Amino acid sequence: MSSKSNRQKTVADDAVRASKLLDRNKPQPVGASDPPALRLTQNKQLGEFSVVLFVTPLGTQSYTVCHPIGITDLDANDWVLLPSEQIPAALARAQDPRRGELEKERSGYRNTALVAEGLLQEKEIDGVRTFFYPSDNATPRNAILDTARAESKAEVKALRRELNELPARGAGAARQELNARIQMANKVDQYLEEPFRSEEAAIRSRLKTLGPEVEARHPSTHRTLVGPYGDQPQRHIHGTQGFSLLDVNAALQKSMISGKKVIQNLPDVPSGKQGSSGNRARNALGAAVRALSPGSGASKR
16 A cells, blocks of 8 residues: 555544544543544543544644643633643643642641630640640640541441442342441541530631631642643633533534634634645634633633
8 A cells, every 4th residue: 555545544544533532422542553642631630621633644733622720710610722732741730849838838827827716725746736626735636536537437437348238139228328327427527525526616617717818828829831831821712611511612613614703702713824724724723722811811701
């Protein structure tokens, strides 16, 4: 078979695989011979995603539609569109590299606030800050909670064993009762004795309201950036917040085919030289890509 025929067959095979990937809810297994961009997007960290694939005789280029990756200033229900080859780097930068140090700073601030409000006692033991419930300065709070967690875990394990021993049929009521007991056994607080239970409830209630103050005092400055050099903020696709993935796919397809502003605020395809078929395809996608907001992506949707 000639090299030209081989190339045409490869292009056709790539197109078939891309079609299957877009049409199915679950990603198709991708083999070693598939385009690298497709292999790179097979990652559970992405959550829902789809791939826009351009296949030409000169090569394959793909873009991934997904929710924002990692830490951004976007809403979790936004959608972004990224070159697929940038996905692995974005996933690698999803977590704040300072998260361990940052959590220590935040934990210290929370504990200091709880002590100041009388919800905890503090003593220094061997150079380490140690915290106690107001009613007991002998046993550290963490030790009391660890005991309660161990009791909870043992109870859950015993109940699951009972559940697994039930017959497959005719035990619906017993199964329902055991599941309810397992759910209750997972609540660690019930294994605390009074007054520890009430004191722990007061601490957790205060922590809920303290959260915004803690984040304001010790903010995370890390953002998961993208782009060839990893220095660009992720930008949302205008007008798609809260869309299902199928709706986003449909809107992008209509925009590329018709050139109309199917998505709210979708700009027109830019005028000028269209170039090769691959460039025309990318220009069509540009009608959707340029729906991205400028700057940090925080503009109106």
